[in-house]
Amino acid sequence: MNQATTPTMSSDNCAADSAQATSAWTSKRRDFLRMMGYGAGAAALGPMLAACGSSNAQSTTEALRAELVKDEAFWSSVQGMFVLNPQKTFMNIGTAGSMPTVVLDEFSSLNRAKAVDCLNGYSNLLDLRKAAAPGFGVDPDELAFSANTSSGMCHAILGIDWEPGDVVVTTNHEHGGGDTPLKIATNRYGIEVSRIPMPVGNNQTAATYVNLFDERIRALKAQGKRVRAMMWSSPTYKTGTMLPIADLMTVVKAHQLISIVDGAHLPGMMAYNYADLGMDFMSGAGHKWQCGPGSTGILVVRNKIRASNPLPLPKWYPIHTSSYSDLERTTNGTATYDIAATITSCGSVHTPMFASLVRACAMWDELGRKKVETYDLALSAYLKEKIVERWGIASLYAPKDDPKLVSALTSFNPFQNKDDVMNSQKSSQFVARMASDYPQGFQIRNSNFPVIGAAAEHYGVRLSTHLWHDATDVDLVVDAMWDLSKKMA
Numbered sequence: 001m002n003q004a005t006t007p008t009m010s011s012d013n014c015a016a017d018s019a020q021a022t023s024a025w026t027s028k029r030r031d032f033l034r035m036m037g038y039g040a041g042a043a044a045l046g047p048m049l050a051a052c053g054s055s056n057a058q059s060t061t062e063a064l065r066a067e068l069v070k071d072e073a074f075w076s077s078v079q080g081m082f083v084l085n086p087q088k089t090f091m092n093i094g095t096a097g098s099m100p101t102v103v104l105d106e107f108s109s110l111n112r113a114k115a116v117d118c119l120n121g122y123s124n125l126l127d128l129r130k131a132a133a134p135g136f137g138v139d140p141d142e143l144a145f146s147a148n149t150s151s152g153m154c155h156a157i158l159g160i161d162w163e164p165g166d167v168v169v170t171t172n173h174e175h176g177g178g179d180t181p182l183k184i185a186t187n188r189y190g191i192e193v194s195r196i197p198m199p200v201g202n203n204q205t206a207a208t209y210v211n212l213f214d215e216r217i218r219a220l221k222a223q224g225k226r227v228r229a230m231m232w233s234s235p236t237y238k239t240g241t242m243l244p245i246a247d248l249m250t251v252v253k254a255h256q257l258i259s260i261v262d263g264a265h266l267p268g269m270m271a272y273n274y275a276d277l278g279m280d281f282m283s284g285a286g287h288k289w290q291c292g293p294g295s296t297g298i299l300v301v302r303n304k305i306r307a308s309n310p311l312p313l314p315k316w317y318p319i320h321t322s323s324y325s326d327l328e329r330t331t332n333g334t335a336t337y338d339i340a341a342t343i344t345s346c347g348s349v350h351t352p353m354f355a356s357l358v359r360a361c362a363m364w365d366e367l368g369r370k371k372v373e374t375y376d377l378a379l380s381a382y383l384k385e386k387i388v389e390r391w392g393i394a395s396l397y398a399p400k401d402d403p404k405l406v407s408a409l410t411s412f413n414p415f416q417n418k419d420d421v422m423n424s425q426k427s428s429q430f431v432a433r434m435a436s437d438y439p440q441g442f443q444i445r446n447s448n449f450p451v452i453g454a455a456a457e458h459y460g461v462r463l464s465t466h467l468w469h470d471a472t473d474v475d476l477v478v479d480a481m482w483d484l485s486k487k488m489a
């Protein structure tokens with residue numbers, strides 16, 4: 001939430017499309033209801049749904065804004081829990097979150113206590129895992145602490161008993177955090193990586209991804225390939241597209257594959273129940289949306305057979321541990337050993353760091369993970385609708401209408417001359433000027449990615465909306481981006 005409420009940029013803002021025709025409302029309202037109905041629990045959603053049905057004179061944008069401001073006092077108090085520099089508007093949580101005061105205090109007092117009493121960190125942190133696991137819907141033996149998302153991806157991928165010729169099916173929008181261990185496994189164990197070109201924009205649905213993965217796997221099998229695993233990001237860091245875990249797990253199960261999710265952005269953004277989703281590995285960051293300290297991550301590992309995924313547990317060896325159990329993995333609903341202890345425990349760890357991460361998790365549990373998710377997604381939905389009003393639907397890289405594909409990352413082409421998005425320098429200038437040219441000091445980022453059929457990579461800009469933002473921040477950033485896009489045209 002930025003203190004400034006009045007945009008100071010020139011007033012050539014385009015308001016042309018903001019008054020949407022009432023005739024268009026019905027389908028728009030349906031989209032909105034679908035989106036909100038998917039992303040949030042009934043309790044958190046009740047007021048939004050009621051408001052949506054209350055008037056057909058409002059545009060979707062207006063309805064979203066009205067809902068966002070309804071709980072303003074609550075979200076202002078949440079904003080007050082952070083120590084963020086008020087001179088800037090931090091909209092790059094996808095890269096780094098910020099520890100709230102309670103977490104900073106916990107960190108500081110535990111650091112001091114550790115120093116005062118010369119404490120060590122030889123522990124598998126069971127008590128902390130017990131405290132954090134329920135918030136993610138898993139047992140303590142299924143939630144490990146890692147150093148970050150990349151570290152969790154290394155634990156997952158490099159621990160698998162790969163055979164030469166095993167194929168991992170993934171996408172061409174993955175992050176280096178997952179791609180690097182895949183590359184190591186390629187060189188070291190002779191695996192092959194098959195990449196699906198990612199669609200971008202609003203014209204896609206969850207079924208698109210089910211079909212893309214299923215068809216690729218079938219084609220590989222028809223060539224005699226041994227497809228062993230699927231790996232994907234939910235959401236991708238490039239466009240913010242939420243690859244739908246539950247839907248993709250149907251493909252995983254149909255083809256009896258190992259499932260590895262790069263969920264860097266999931267902890268603290270989405271209120272997922274990972275036992276219900278049933279993937280083998282989900283590697284998330286503790287330091288992004290969850291707002292824990294740097295060098296913290298949450299790695300969820302399937303460690304028992306549940307109805308959500310009846311496939312056998314993959315054979316897996318720890319690659320970074322001081323606690324190695326050579327027990328076989330279980331074939332039923334009872335774990336044979338605490339795999340999360342094996343992953344968490346490696347020499348003396350910095351316990352205050354993980355205790356502080358767990359304090360952040362407790363804060364989210366107290367706020368209500370579903371409530372945070374609903375708010376983050378509603379802010380992003382509002383931002384996407386405003387982008388569509390100004391730049392048109394074709395400017396979005398992040399989809400907005402399929403509720404299963406939305407995240408709190410919003411990525412789009414901000415340029416008046418659409419081809420400028422292929423100009424890396426111009427895109428970087430756009431990001432830099434959003435920070436320097438506007439009093440709100442907007443911190444956003446860009447990322448480059450291939451687009452099917454495009455002559456060159458696109459350098460879209462990406463914004464993160466989280467619990468310290470409000471509707472006014474979205475209004476201001478959209479006005480600033482519109483103003484800057486005109487100036488850079």
Ligand SMILES: Cc1ncc(COP(=O)(O)O)c(C=O)c1O
Nearest residue numbers: 148149150175177233237264285
């Ligand atoms: C999808 C994705 N995977 C992995 C990473 C790496 O995250 P970490 O710094 O937690 O290792 C990022 C970072 O932005 C990301 O967006």
